[in-house]
Amino acid sequence: MSTSIGFIGLGIMGGPMSANLAAAGFAVAGYDVHRPALDRLTAAGGQPCARIAEAVVDADVVITMLPDSPQVEEVVLGEEGVLDYAKPGTLLIDMSTIRPETSRRVASLGSTRGVRVLDAPVSGGQQGAIDGALSIMAGGDERDFRAAGGIFDVLGKTVVHVGPHGAGQTVKAANQLVVGGTYALVAEAIVFLEASGVDASAGLEVLAGGLAGSRILELKRKTMVAREFQPGFRIDLHHKDMGIVLDAARTAGVALPVGALTAQLIAAARAQGYGDLDHSAVLRVVEGLSGVRAWFGHPGFSV
Amino acid sequence: MSTSIGFIGLGIMGGPMSANLAAAGFAVAGYDVHRPALDRLTAAGGQPCARIAEAVVDADVVITMLPDSPQVEEVVLGEEGVLDYAKPGTLLIDMSTIRPETSRRVASLGSTRGVRVLDAPVSGGQQGAIDGALSIMAGGDERDFRAAGGIFDVLGKTVVHVGPHGAGQTVKAANQLVVGGTYALVAEAIVFLEASGVDASAGLEVLAGGLAGSRILELKRKTMVAREFQPGFRIDLHHKDMGIVLDAARTAGVALPVGALTAQLIAAARAQGYGDLDHSAVLRVVEGLSGVRAWFGHPGFSV
Numbered sequence: 108m109s110t111s112i113g114f115i116g117l118g119i120m121g122g123p124m125s126a127n128l129a130a131a132g133f134a135v136a137g138y139d140v141h142r143p144a145l146d147r148l149t150a151a152g153g154q155p156c157a158r159i160a161e162a163v164v165d166a167d168v169v170i171t172m173l174p175d176s177p178q179v180e181e182v183v184l185g186e187e188g189v190l191d192y193a194k195p196g197t198l199l200i201d202m203s204t205i206r207p208e209t210s211r212r213v214a215s216l217g218s219t220r221g222v223r224v225l226d227a228p229v230s231g232g233q234q235g236a237i238d239g240a241l242s243i244m245a246g247g248d249e250r251d252f253r254a255a256g257g258i259f260d261v262l263g264k265t266v267v268h269v270g271p272h273g274a275g276q277t278v279k280a281a282n283q284l285v286v287g288g289t290y291a292l293v294a295e296a297i298v299f300l301e302a303s304g305v306d307a308s309a310g311l312e313v314l315a316g317g318l319a320g321s322r323i324l325e326l327k328r329k330t331m332v333a334r335e336f337q338p339g340f341r342i343d344l345h346h347k348d349m350g351i352v353l354d355a356a357r358t359a360g361v362a363l364p365v366g367a368l369t370a371q372l373i374a375a376a377r378a379q380g381y382g383d384l385d386h387s388a389v390l391r392v393v394e395g396l397s398g399v400r401a402w403f404g405h406p407g408f409s410v
Numbered sequence: 411m412s413t414s415i416g417f418i419g420l421g422i423m424g425g426p427m428s429a430n431l432a433a434a435g436f437a438v439a440g441y442d443v444h445r446p447a448l449d450r451l452t453a454a455g456g457q458p459c460a461r462i463a464e465a466v467v468d469a470d471v472v473i474t475m476l477p478d479s480p481q482v483e484e485v486v487l488g489e490e491g492v493l494d495y496a497k498p499g500t501l502l503i504d505m506s507t508i509r510p511e512t513s514r515r516v517a518s519l520g521s522t523r524g525v526r527v528l529d530a531p532v533s534g535g536q537q538g539a540i541d542g543a544l545s546i547m548a549g550g551d552e553r554d555f556r557a558a559g560g561i562f563d564v565l566g567k568t569v570v571h572v573g574p575h576g577a578g579q580t581v582k583a584a585n586q587l588v589v590g591g592t593y594a595l596v597a598e599a600i601v602f603l604e605a606s607g608v609d610a611s612a613g614l615e616v617l618a619g620g621l622a623g624s625r626i627l628e629l630k631r632k633t634m635v636a637r638e639f640q641p642g643f644r645i646d647l648h649h650k651d652m653g654i655v656l657d658a659a660r661t662a663g664v665a666l667p668v669g670a671l672t673a674q675l676i677a678a679a680r681a682q683g684y685g686d687l688d689h690s691a692v693l694r695v696v697e698g699l700s701g702v703r704a705w706f707g708h709p710g711f712s713v
Contacts, residue, residue: 230620267612270612281603281613282616284595284602292588296587299580305577313547314581314584318534323624356602358606361602365675368668372667372668
């Protein structure tokens with residue numbers, strides 16, 4: 108008999124992930140607060156559920172893919188939540204990006220009900236979810252990580268067990284720290300080059316080929332220079348994630364000065380109305396600081 | 411008759427560069443204030459000179475590779491300097507990393523003496539110089555850039571004409587901005603992971619494979635986690651370069667908040683006595699901020 112999965116949170120990420128699991132032969136019972144998400148699951152061969160209890164009660168594995176820590180607390184720990192209905196021995200895999208501390212709390216409360224827990228946040232975005240090509244960073248017991256192998260293989264390409272409960276979230280936070288900071292740095296390089304009268308495309312091409320090179324320079328330098336900010340991964344979400352980074356750093360007792368500054372620039376992007384744009388739109392804040400949007404009209408400006 | 415080159419500044423970078431040019435068949439007459447550097451040029455098949463004038467007077471091309479802007483001003487513009495002796499039509503290629511403004515001034519004063527000038531700073535470090543595999547970012551006239559092609563081909567692997575006089579320095583400054591900032595970000599990620607009790611090596615490996623990936627994560631994550639800081643490129647030099655970045659940004663009229671913070675962290679590294687270590691040693695400052703060097707003795711710490 109195939110492993111039965113209860114999947115809670117069928118949105119931009121959870122939708123294609125649950126569909127891929129159904130396509131791979133898992134029995135997927137899904138729950139979401141939005142009706143169209145349930146209809147999409149039905150079309151993908153899954154079983155839509157009207158309540159969390161329905162999705163969870165017969166599941167061997169419960170997967171949650173939710174927006175933020177409060178939603179995970181509500182869905183998993185709250186009244187009529189996952190822990191109220193999951194049978195002992197169930198494996199709960201929370202793939203949301205949330206505070207490491209919340210992941211540790213969920214694991215601890217899960218164990219009192221006989222529910223094993225992994226935190227397994229992902230990177231790779233909507234396209235990675237659709238392609239089953241996510242990077243998955245898992246925290247929890249090695250045994251549970253191995254037990255989840257068949258599921259992770261469907262969802263991800265790079266799957267790494269990085270440590271105990273919360274470690275997956277910590278690595279995801281470190282990832283978002285470096286990604287956000289790199290966008291800010293590339294934004295500053297673009298503004299600096301343009302304001303100096305240098306063709307930013309040519310300059311960034313040299314940078315991309317040397318020690319300054321990065322995946323972000325490789326994938327995003329053209330769209331950033333052209334000011335094309337269709338998401339991708341939205342500023343609003345990266346803003347949420349930088350909150351997790353700084354909160355987790357406080358918990359760990361360390362100062363992250365570049366991370367803190369990056370968080371402020373991303374917060375400014377949100378405050379300036381760019382929340383729905385791609386996170387590379389932190390460039391809007393950096394250029395706005397120096398009022399250099401005028402360079403678009405400058406005769407030396409070229410895309 | 412082969413192009414004759416006057417090469418001024420035969421140090422860590424200029425030494426191997428001039429030797430490679432001599433080995434490629436150019437007639438190289440070299441000058442340096444340090445006697446051993448001249449001896450090495452002799453051994454490499456070049457002609458040592460006791461004065462700048464000697465190296466310059468019969469040269470078709472003069473190359474300067476000097477520590478900083480004041481040295482370039484002194485050697486090129488000063489009394490008994492390059493412009494006093496270079497014959498009209500000489501091509502002066504300044505490959506030092508200096509202020510873009512100084513490069514523009516050298517080009518302007520050169521043109522009044524009939525000397526054509528390129529600014530052509532490099533990246534790739536000592537090993538790149540030895541291997542003839544530098545990245546070369548050139549500013550100046552397209553015609554002069556083409557004329558220097560045979561020389562650049564010996565010295566570099568990636569050779570790009572990025573714009574008018576000073577543009578090479580501007581791109582180099584942007585490169586150092588992104589490189590310095592990326593080191594600071596990776597340092598913060600390491601400190602955050604370790605202080606959270608997560609194995610930094612495993613965590614950084616995940617980061618290196620995704621959107622956070624960079625050449626620095628690829629090349630330096632192992633040595634940084636192990637706290638191995640043999641240069642490479644010294645903190646002292648990156649400190650100098652961040653001064654150029656911020657000075658050039660002031661000239662261009664733009665604010666670079668992450669660049670400025672990065673410059674302060676590198677300045678702190680120098681102030682704390684790490685000037686001779688590799689620039690990745692900015693990690694010492696980041697961990698020192700939170701007093702987390704104790705993690706070396708923590709049972710969970712592994713390299």
